[in-house]
Amino acid sequence: MTVTDGAITAPEETLALPAGPVIANRPLGVFTRPQGNEGWKSWLFTVDHKRIGVMYGAAAMFFFLVGGAEALFIRLQLATPDGSVIGAGTYNGVFTMHGVTMIFLVAMPMAAAFANYLLPLQIGARDVAFPRLNAFSFWCFLAGGLLLTSSMLIGGWFQNVPDGGWFNYAPNSGVLFSPHKGIDFYAVGLQITGIASLVSSINLIVTVLNMRTKGMSLFRMPVLTWMLLITQFLLLFAIPVITVALFLLMFDRLWDANFFNVAAGADPLLWQHLFWIFGHPEVYILVLPAFGIVSEIIPTFSRKPLFGYHFMVASGIAIGFMGWGVWAHHMFTSGIGPLAVAAFSVSTMFIAVPTGVKILNWLGTMYGGRLRFTTPMLYAVGVVSMFTIGGLSGVTHSIAPSDTQQTDTYYIVAHFHYVIFGGIILGLFGGLHFWWPKIFGYMLDEGWGKAAFWVILIGFNFTFGPMHILGLQGMSRRIATYRADEGFAFWNMVATIGAFVIAIGVAMLLWNIYKSTRDWRRAGRPDVGPDPWDARALEWMTASPTPEHNFDSEIEVEGLDEFWHRKYGKDETGRVVRAAPTSEVAHDGSNTKVHLPSPSYWPIVLGGGILLVGYGLIYNLWLAAAGVVLLVASIYGWILEPPDDPEAAGHDEDGHDDGDGHGDADSNGDSAEAEEEAATVG
Amino acid sequence: MADTMAAEATTHSPHAEEHHTSTGISNEKLAMWVFLGSECLLFGGLLSVYMFNKGRIGPTDVGPNDVFDIPFTSVSSFVLLMSSLTMVFAVSAIARGNLRGNRIWLAATAALGAIFVAGQVYEFTAFYSEGLGFTTNLFGSAFYSLTGFHGAHVTIGIIMLMTLFVMSLRGNLPQQRAETVEIIGLYWHFVDIVWIVIFTIVYLFPQ
């Protein structure tokens, strides 16, 4: 058996030879594959989905702090009327980068962290379908994130930063109105993160569809796996649309095309349609993983199965489909005509139905349970409560006539922060506390965890609650300042104070991580055991931290919540009783005779090539050419590098040139195929 | 589906077990299908952009009617269509273990693709000399973007086919790896089908 398709290798199979004559003799193997699983190399060259997941999470936390600092500058500027903390120009850059960072570099990769770490575990697989491709996704995301973030520094502080808003409407994004390079960073950076998301979505879709362990039928998968699967499909179809839009923008800016040139007859609404056809599914791309996390946490701490599992899955699918039919509700005032407004108004209203079903099912799960308000549970219930507010204000936007008053005001800002912070960030933080012991092998301190939660929750409500009022009182979005006689001063000050309370809460969360780690080390690294929360899904069935090979042996699944049902059965009277101690059911991670995919140099090199192409497109095409050379070289290196499996068949697959070298969907598909081929041996 | 499965099981006999997946389709093939699903949206988006913009030109601007040479493009489209046929022969040859036949048909497919791309290059040059540049007007920008993206896809396909050809020459493309050819074939057919749509909408629809 090979390991690449992740099937569990029989324990008696011998370890692969780490290096040997077979590899040395590979005629075209430029490098042998890196070895070892300690030190920095074990991270840079890893293809292990768990390490990649951890790196996604760490990068997302870093960008979260960057985006959070930007938010604080926004709030400082707006704290008082006629604010002058940062000027209008910088302010425009800061709010643009805040949005771009929080959506593309925080919420998406943090969800990707959970997807990478947990998807294979939850379906009982050894790894994802294409481990090297998975590593490439991360490095490519990081390249895009660093490129975008570097725009704040390159050429002076906030001189070349994207400042057209995250929505970046044409024609303000054209060279005529945005002559500096900020929008180029936006166009190129988002294309790079888009490649990462697309490659990752293909990888994870194949993983979930193909690599489920024995008996893991689709409707035995945990709801988190379902939500992540739907998310990946949304990404798969949404990313190419934004890719097209970004290409048009890039062609306009770099090579004088006419797509958004009104003088040549272009209609700027084209950008809006393309952007929101991507942008609205994007909202569900962000929120569905958080829904999945909440659906894991609440049953665990209610000691009950999830209420209405099939309806939860079905409502997720419904949201996934309906999410494609509502994009123009972002354009009710754009002049799309009353019929289109009417259609999108109604379709938007009804997307509230499946979302409401989810809320009610979570409440149904809690009903009659034995609720334990641990830190993860607090975050999960916080999502139920706060997301409801965002959902309700969302319904008020769907009333199109009313939206003409509300759109582009702080009422909208309040709404989507209740969705994105109250729904998504709280959900992801809940997941962080929930799976921390699984990932690192020790618990986070509950006292500090709860305290941080309450500070964040209170600060959050004081920041964004008043924005509902500000919006209804007529305060527009994206204005760098406001007049004293407009009556916005009081609630802006409250919001600013609230933002700093959030910052304190986040600092407490980080302190908790530091302190818990320190305490655990001082205590001699006690073992937390596989299943500290008495949880339900398969990832808790192996040791903590998860051993590199995930499971000691293949698991055969007989139903939903398999792990729970191995621990607990029912007696004659139908009462739940323990069937077996957790230690007997769970794997101890002691099986070292599992053959794992070898690390590889090429994913990170390929990511570096893409970064060079990115900077090259913005600054100098020769640099881009160098990047393309590196890109092509690493694709060939990728294909030609030896498998570590002496049993594998001939491996030097089709290498192919990345002909156009745009670092676009093409080269993306190209490398994807290279990987598809190579993965059979890699 | 079951039949293809059985066929695969036999062609892959030495490694049949290792390709066991939940769906029965190999990871690589499934990934290609999923990727092509995404590509549909890419070309769908580009086609929409073209249709949205093709008429947005002034009365004196260079437009579709001024440059299109339908007979010429019909011939090159036919050439590309034929390459799908030769691709089918290549896949069927390697499935039967006919490695030489596989090479011949791979080379033929790549050659037909190359003829198509050459035709496109010629067409672009001709259009440019007639005054339609990438930056001339919205029609130019949209036309070159759409057909350029497609041409890039064909070019990448050719490179992949050539690589398969070289691999086969070196003995690295045995019958067991027939699925690799099949997967590249999927990509190739997809690119052909996209061209049929583009040709119909861009060249044949009344301007």
Added chain:
Amino acid sequence: MSKRPMALVWLSSLLVIAGTIALIVVAIVVDDNHPLSTLSPVGRHGREIAELINPIFIVAGVVFFLVQGAVLALWWRFRVAGSDAGDGEFGYYEDDEFPEQVHGNNRLEVAWTLIPTVLLAVISVFTLIALFALEDVEASDEDMVVTVIGQQWWWEYQYHLDGNTDTAPDFVAANELVIPVGVDVPLDIKSRDVIHAFWIPKLNGKKDAVPGRSHDWVIQAEETGTFRGQCTEFCGLSHGYMKMVAVALTAEEFAEWRDNQITAADMPEEGTAEHAGWEVFSQQCASCHVVNGVTSPANRGGDPESAPDNWDIYGEFNGVYAGTYLETDTLVAGAAPNLTHLMTRGTFAGSIFDLYLNAGAHIPYLELAEKGTLNRGELEAWIYNAPERKPADADNLRGMPARTGLSPDDVDNVVAFLSTLD
């Protein structure tokens, strides 16, 4: 902290709930001094929107309290006291009691799918009725149409008294849109550069001004008064400084205002400070600003062939603005507000500064020029160095450039000249 959290929990939830209620109450009570508020509409459309949304706010509020109440009730009823993490070794729970393992209830699921669906269906009917009524901009029997043109970062209003927007406008105003009270005034919203949005919250919702497109909209005030507005589509550097005002006058006052606006300015007498100011203005300002009757078309951007790209490109395409620049030169400002009747306005610089210090409610709009005390300091500072007062990118013809070469006397003279423009 292991035993304290429950108290903290309840305290905090109470705080959150009390805070929410307090926010809403305060918002409603103190709303009267919010000039941009959507909660106290004065126009017919604003009122109809409020009448549509207010009941929905109430429904949403009920759902809000039901869900939050359910969360708290479940919390209170089903929490297991003293069961924080780590009861057992390694954080295990050692809890041998189990609730009933309910997997779901199909009837409930169907119910809570259908009930919101029906509720939303009812709401959608009301929404659609209101939507089509509000979008029916043809309904107005007013002849006059105002072409509203957004550009970075101010608004121009071209008044077509006969309603024919294909011909030259009768007169042009900037930043302050004056309308007769009680009349549905049709607007024709356009843009010269990027996308803007025209929004007078007390009168009607917003409508985007999209270059290359022409959007019909309508505005009506049920009472006389001055109503503030703000560009609400992000339009670049000074977006926050792009404001506007709508002024509703009685029919007689409006007629008086209109008749005055149609007149051209008078040339100041030679030898006066006003005349010296006009000379400076002609050299330094008139290439962008038009003052009907006293600035020459030749000052306006010079040769149209060599005019900077972004002056006329948005004008000529599609015939949307065809000819407005060159044929009606004396009327239409190209890149800056027409100043022919500057002194009749209450604000300047995209309505971010008050033109008169004592304006407020004390002086009727028509008597501003007569009775107002000029906000001289702000006006002089603006003339001398505008980008310092309102961020601009004048090198790229976006916003008003600095004129720091002017001597204090020059500035005084220009102000003197401007003061004649009533």
